Every structure is written in C-alpha cells, then in structure tokens.
Amino acid sequence: MGWWMIKQNLNELNYFVIVARTGSFTRAAAQLGVTQSALSQAIRSLEANLDIRLLTRTTRSVSPTLAGERLLNAIGHRFDDIENELEALTELRDKPAGTVKITCGDFIIQSTLLPKLANVLKQYPDINIEFNVNYGYTDIVAQRIDAGVRLGETIDKDMIAVPIGKELNMAAVASPEYFAKHQKPNTPKDLTAHNCINIRFPTHGGLYAWEFEKEGEELNVNVRGQLIFNTSHHIVEAALQGLGIAFLPEEEFGEHIKNGNLIKVLADWCPAFPGYYLYYPSRRQPSPAFKIVLEALKQQ
C-alpha cells in the first residue's frame, strides 16, 4: 500500500484542508456537517496512504507539520477554486443555485432584507440565503461570507458598497416615565447630564459618539450612561423600561413612538442618515446567485 496513492483520496484531502485551516477537528466537523470522529478517521487514513504525518495534534491543539503546511499551501486554494467554479457553473443552469451568506444586524433583516429578497426566494427555489447576525467585526473575506450590511460610514477598502434601503432619520427617545423624572434636553449638550444608553461599535471597539446636526452645525457628543449595548434591540427595550435616552434610527423604535411609549426629543437636531450599505469584496468574482441577490437588494 502506498505506491498508488495518487487519487481517490480527494475527499479526504479536502477534509484535511478544512481541518488544517480551522486548526480543530471539532470546528471543522461542524463546518462540514460530519462528526469529529469521521474527520479523525479520514485524516488518519490519509496520513496512512501518504505514509507521512500531516498534522501534529494534541488534545488541545492541531497544527500542520512541515509536510502538512506545504500541502495546505499547495492544494488549499485549488479546492477553493474548484468550489467557486462549481458555484459559477450554476449560471449555465436553467435556474441558478447556491448559498449566499450575508452578515448583518438583526433589525435590518426584517425591515429591509427579507422584504426585498422575498421575490428572489420564490423565483429561485435553489438559491439559499444564510444570515449571520453578528455585532462584532466580521472579516467577510476570511470567513468566506458573500456580503455584509452595515451603516454607511464604515467601508473597508477593496470593498464595493452599494446603498440599500432609504435614508434613515436618527431619533433620540426615552420613555414618559424617564422624562417625568428628568428634564427634556433642548440641545445635544444637555445630554451630558442625562443617562444615555451607549452603543459599542462593532467594527472598531469604541463607543458611538452621537452625531447631531442643525442648520449646518455638526455636533458630536460623547454621551454617558449606565448601560452599554452592542445590539439595537436591547437598547429599545432598555429605553422602554425607562432606563435612559436611546439614540437610534427612528425605524428601530417601531410603533413605540406613535403609541406614546417613547417620546422623541431633539427632533430638530437629528440628522438624516445615508442608511444601510451592502458591502462585498471587489476582488472576488461573484457567484450567479449572489448577482441575483445583489440586484434585488439594489432596488430602492
């Protein structure tokens, strides 16, 4: 055994690539949808066939050997290429197929993405969309995610950003209960005396400095308060419970303003926002499915 190790190992080789990249049998197994045991056996079999050790593994770490490193570098991206080509091939089908992965916040899914994509899902039953709700920084290139949706300001280079959805109006609100105890602010500067619910930026780790504007005058306020979130949903909840002033796109408060559960302040200072952008790597060649999704999202 060993003198015809040429082929037939292709699936095992692919397994190896995934394990080596993730550095973990367990994570690789999750990614591939098999058990960790299957991978363990596959790698063992591969190493036996090649008669060379590819991964040095303890119960705590998995790292490629010299040979494994070399093999990974040499063949890893070939498998990527093959996978990409398979995706691309679907554009020659009658109906395009494939999975499009999008990372975004949770609110935007219901408010914008799902409505816009409903027709795509119906029209192309072989197109799948995976949403990855993630408030932290997401490297969509490294994680092989097709696109991300974030507020307009933060756009990496090598990324194409297209606006989706309409302009957003920011709104500063708090509950009637809160304003019963605290005076309403008249200018952004008054906010320094208030209990403001902070939001931590996903991309860079900093806190969001609330941005105001009136008659061309721009004012950024570093507010303070007892609560910090990185999810807008919980900010709304906290505001409803009277825990402070929240500052978010007005949409996110839903019916609460109209119902009187939340009261807008500083309305004349609240700027219109360019809104959400979809961004995706300019270098990667888009799959047919992604092209369709992109077109649908571009529609205003």
Added chain:
Amino acid sequence: MGWWMIKQNLNELNYFVIVARTGSFTRAAAQLGVTQSALSQAIRSLEANLDIRLLTRTTRSVSPTLAGERLLNAIGHRFDDIENELEALTELRDKPAGTVKITCGDFIIQSTLLPKLANVLKQYPDINIEFNVNYGYTDIVAQRIDAGVRLGETIDKDMIAVPIGKELNMAAVASPEYFAKHQKPNTPKDLTAHNCINIRFPTHGGLYAWEFEKEGEELNVNVRGQLIFNTSHHIVEAALQGLGIAFLPEEEFGEHIKNGNLIKVLADWCPAFPGYYLYYPSRRQPSPAFKIVLEALKQQ
C-alpha cells in the same frame, strides 16, 4: 437536493475530468482501474447533483457540453496540480515514492536501464518504474510520461537530454550463409548492391540512412533491401537467418559476432556513436522519485 452541492463530489469530479479528457467511458475506466459501469453511474450522479448535463454521449462518442467544457477547463488542471503536489510531497517522507514512466526501445531496458536501476528499486521499495516500449513517436508531455530514451540525434526543444550509458560502436553484420552467396563489401558504397535490412525511424517517419566514417570522411548511405523493421530485435533475427546485412549498435548483436553466427564487415568504417540519451521535459517540475531515477541513470 442540489442546494448544497458544494463538495463531497470531488472523486466524481475527478472521474469527470478523466472521462472528458479521454472522450470515452471505457478508456477512462481502464485508466482509472474501475469498470465502465462505475464511471457511468458516477457521472450520472454528478450531473444529478449539479442538475446540469456535462457530457453528451451516444453509444459511439462522448463529448462535453458547454457546461462540461467550461468545467473541464476550469478545474481539470487543478486536479493535475493536486496530483503533482501529492507526488512531490513524498520527498518529505523518509522514503520517496511514486511511479516513474519511461518510454524506450526494448533492448535498452535490459542492456542499460535495468542494470542501472536495480539498486534504486532495492533501495527505494516505494518507487515504481513503468516502461513503455514504443517504437513510434511518443509525446511524453501529452501522455504524462516522465522521460524517454532514444538515440542522441533526435532531441526536441524544451527537452533536457542527458547521455546515459557509454558510447556505442555501430556494426554492419550478416550471417556466414549470406556472405557465402554475396561478396563482402569493402566500402560503404558497395552496400548499394547488397540486401540491407532497413530500419524506420520512430520519430520522423523516414528510413535510417546508414552513417559511416573513416579518417574524417563521412558517408551516408541510403541502403536498399527487402526488409524494413522498426524494432532492432527483429533486425538481428533477420540477419541471423541470412536475410541481409544489418547495421546496429554492436551490443545489440550480443554474442552472435563472437560465436561466429554473424560476421562484421566494414569495421574500419563504423563510427562510434554518442549512444543513448535520456530526455525529459525541462518545464515540468520533476518528482522526487524521478530525481532519484535520473541520478541513477546519469552514472556512467
């Protein structure tokens, strides 16, 4: 099914590449060492998974569809790369492994190649050598053969040629029976009156013009006779049976000259030959096994 057609099809994809390249399920099956039926089912399964037709096939021909053509172009050489890398990886093993394919004439195998390679075979049990005895022109690049052995004159460009074995002395011989009926030639020009056993060149389709030399004077004779071969073995046999004069490297006549079964003539006109050359593509990166074989053959 079909919305996760991403991977797991790798072996089938490789099968597809081979079938598409050979243009035949049967030949591809022989090459892969499986039955034609296995390939037929694998391709069917692949096409079902991708939901796209890759090969249009009648009972008489197999040719790729548009999608198949594209897929073949896109991923075919990736599989080659992967295979090459697997071969190359063996140089990191304790013992190199792999198969080296050599095309050559039959005589050289016993006279030169096997003696020189005997130690390699013993020392590296995981190295295999496949000899392809072939008198016709062989495109070692297209047929993925590692190297060829031919007489020195014919060297393609993009080929590296290294001399193996010693100089050869040509010899013109015939049987005693023949010379009992015909006068021995004294100069090459006399050969025109003789029944000379011709050899057809493998590379270019022409007949070999016998090359003589004496005191710096070179003489090429287009001889004539009743027999033409493209294998030296049969030329020797024919000469032994008194069917004419043969002109070959002296070695090829073995013991027959010493035994008196064949008689040398024109000895002073017979030149020393540069001998056999091993040639191999300069562009292809040599496998570890081939490096070892090459080293062994270079030794004088």
Added chain:
DNA sequence: ATCCTTTATTAGTAATACTTATTAATGGGC
C-alpha cells in the same frame, strides 16, 4: 488536583461505490 475540552478509538450500522451481467444504441465494414 480537578474539571473541561478536545482528540483517539472501538464497534456497529447505514450508505455508497463498485462489479457482473445484460440491454440498447450506433457507426463502420462488407
């Protein structure tokens, strides 16, 4: 030292890949 996480192992099972045998279709030879 203990617990938690991660890989290795074992045994059993489900899945599939392959073989053999046969059929259907096609093109070339006569």
Added chain:
DNA sequence: GCCCATTAATAAGTATTACTAATAAAGGAT
C-alpha cells in the same frame, strides 16, 4: 442495406467505506 463490433446505460446484488454513537485518554486551565 444489413450485420457485427463497440460502447454507454441499466439492473441487481455485494462488498466496501464512510459515518455515527459512545467511550476513553490526554492536555490545559483554573
């Protein structure tokens, strides 16, 4: 034009393999 040889498709059965579930062993972290 007909037949034969060749080739791909199909059917059914089997052997192989790939995978799962459960458990053990090992290494870090606290």
